[in-house]
Amino acid sequence: MALQARAEVTRQAIIEAAVDLFEEVGYGSTDLTAIINRAGVTKGAFYYHFPTKQSVAAAIIDEAKTRIAEATRSVMESPSPALDNLIRVTFVVAEMVDRDNLVWVGNQLRQAMGQISESGQKSYPERAPVYLAAVEKAVAEGDVRADIDPDEAAQTIWASMLGCRLLSDAGGEDISARLTQAWRVLLRAIVPEQSLPHFHEFVTRISQTYPQPSSGSGTCGPQ
Amino acid sequence: MALQARAEVTRQAIIEAAVDLFEEVGYGSTDLTAIINRAGVTKGAFYYHFPTKQSVAAAIIDEAKTRIAEATRSVMESPSPALDNLIRVTFVVAEMVDRDNLVWVGNQLRQAMGQISESGQKSYPERAPVYLAAVEKAVAEGDVRADIDPDEAAQTIWASMLGCRLLSDAGGEDISARLTQAWRVLLRAIVPEQSLPHFHEFVTRISQTYPQPSSGSGTCGPQ
Amino acid sequence: MALQARAEVTRQAIIEAAVDLFEEVGYGSTDLTAIINRAGVTKGAFYYHFPTKQSVAAAIIDEAKTRIAEATRSVMESPSPALDNLIRVTFVVAEMVDRDNLVWVGNQLRQAMGQISESGQKSYPERAPVYLAAVEKAVAEGDVRADIDPDEAAQTIWASMLGCRLLSDAGGEDISARLTQAWRVLLRAIVPEQSLPHFHEFVTRISQTYPQPSSGSGTCGPQ
Amino acid sequence: MALQARAEVTRQAIIEAAVDLFEEVGYGSTDLTAIINRAGVTKGAFYYHFPTKQSVAAAIIDEAKTRIAEATRSVMESPSPALDNLIRVTFVVAEMVDRDNLVWVGNQLRQAMGQISESGQKSYPERAPVYLAAVEKAVAEGDVRADIDPDEAAQTIWASMLGCRLLSDAGGEDISARLTQAWRVLLRAIVPEQSLPHFHEFVTRISQTYPQPSSGSGTCGPQ
DNA sequence: ACCTTCGGGACGCCCCGTTGCT
């Protein structure tokens, strides 16, 4: 047990070091030596935990997915109206990606995997059902118009959010501002006309709850 | 001059070989030797044209950007209504990315650059003004409701389209189907109610004009 | 322990091989492959001990400094008269530099390193005080005339000895003959007239104690 | 003719660039590209003038030898007493080596060349007879004591001067100060006692004629 | 004669994913 605890510490040290370096110079430019140096472990220790550099990336991606999934679930489980939750979850996830280096790097890596090494997995889709369920619940709750195809709506919302992140990473503009913009447009399409002001205000309030760091501390290369 | 023609041939051979290989196995797993072998040139020739492997990627990205920009401009210059053009351009570009390996690879590379090597550029933003101009023109033409912020709309449209591509690349579902879905939702938000049927039909027609390759020839794995 | 001993052997083998090659063809023209071949180690072993080619040079420089300092100190600590020691140390050091390739190459590298990379220190000067102290002590002991500037004498002695080696290496003439010649002249300048015969004889005896290697293994042009 | 003048300009540009670079980073670490870039010529132009990188070094060595020989001869031909000339020539040459990069680099290269490739001669010896002749003439003129072996004296003088340069290059102390020191000692050994003050003063005067550049521009390239 | 563009290969350095021994 004690040993296993120590092993876990080592493993985490490696992952953290890798996250930092991947963020700073990118996966391709990070060499194993740098990782083990920063982690303060030996090559042997590294090799004990990970068969290869790529597997560290995989572990990071997994961890990032787990964290995001958990955050998503936790928001979605709240008893609030489904659309409220759906909106909030997009901001929460966006903030996570910005604040949690591991998540950010995991995201980058997932997107880059195909170019990094001949075995890229997809893996995006798994959040789709969550979005769809929320939209369907929102329809039932009367917050989303019944004359809209829930799947269509869910997919579009999701696509828009992904696009916002892409643009934000690349262009430097604030992600939460982009999310707000996108929601303001999308809400027109999916909520009954009379609730539009309410949701616009809701979005505005949410976006102020997650004030993005003024500038680009987070560095975060583009993608 | 004649000499320079020869050089251009060599350069193109290198780029084409690189595109093929980057598509097949990814940038990270493509080694220079493979590129020069497939291009049928020597390392010396390669080095004359490109100082580094990365610079080939950069050249591909540039070329991809140029091609997309040109296609975009060519569609936008058509005398049709701006919203028609805007819709069409999203399909045209989507199709280019699917059909033109170079463009597809360029896209992938641009997204992955940050992880590939310590100097990722952004570069997405360039197309933003084009979209914005189209939306504004569409407002003037009465195809887009006046009570919407054109910038908001343009950004959201763009984000959605990018997201569609991301999901399509990752999930394997047909890009043109995704685009259609997205447009069906977005149009609800931006066009006057009475023109919605017309534009829904327009989107449907357009999407059929670009029938996606049945299955995965193009596929292009990951990302 | 046993393992570390083995590692040290490897390390030394690398250093020795590097010394030989740097001496023969110069640092810039020596390739790693040559070093590892001559050392009889693998590239991996090399890389384990030294992160880079340059670091081998650094190690050589350090070792050279250590060896000379130690040899000098050991001779100077003998209870004999200071001038005796001084004479002897010139032969000892000359012999070291001549016999011990590492020392010679280390000297060369130190001078070169400053340009090759940022870490160039001088540090020749370290030995100057030792020579000076000996001359001063010899003055006190009456072996060196009081009317001479000790610093002047020390510097000139040192310069002459180095020059002798230079000429010997280049011209092929025996170093011990040259040293003797030089001392015969220098002694005229610094010792009281009546002790000249004694010291002439002393030099002769010393020179026979260090019979120079018949021919020029090391060649080594100096700088 | 005009054409040949242009060619000569190119040739000189190449040599000057090479001298600078050899001084800065050493022969082995200087690549052709750097030379042609700094010279502002193309590879083809370089290749027209020099068959190989080494031949540039050879040209530099030759030019350096020529310049030194000329300076030496010019001083030695003066009708002054031989010892005066001998002293002066050591300062003149020392100054040349310090002031004229080409000469300095040529010196370095000559010493390194023998190892770098088979065509390297030492060539130190060629100045020996000049020194010996001067000493013999000085003996005849009564400036050097008759009870000294002229060869011994010449060799020692020469060795001292070379050693001074070595120490000066390495240690950073002023070469002309070192030469002065050395001469002050050596003169004690070789001139009649009554002329010692005169020659000491002579050396002092000469050394003031060649005030060394305050700091160590020269430092010396590596191998 | 003098110079340029374009290209040819051979390595040089570094690094990386592994293996034995302890």
Added chain:
DNA sequence: AGCAACGGGGCGTCCCGAAGGT
């Protein structure tokens, strides 16, 4: 799980030619 060593390439790049212009 640390310490020492292993080789196989990867990328970069270097020194040099060939072929053509002026």
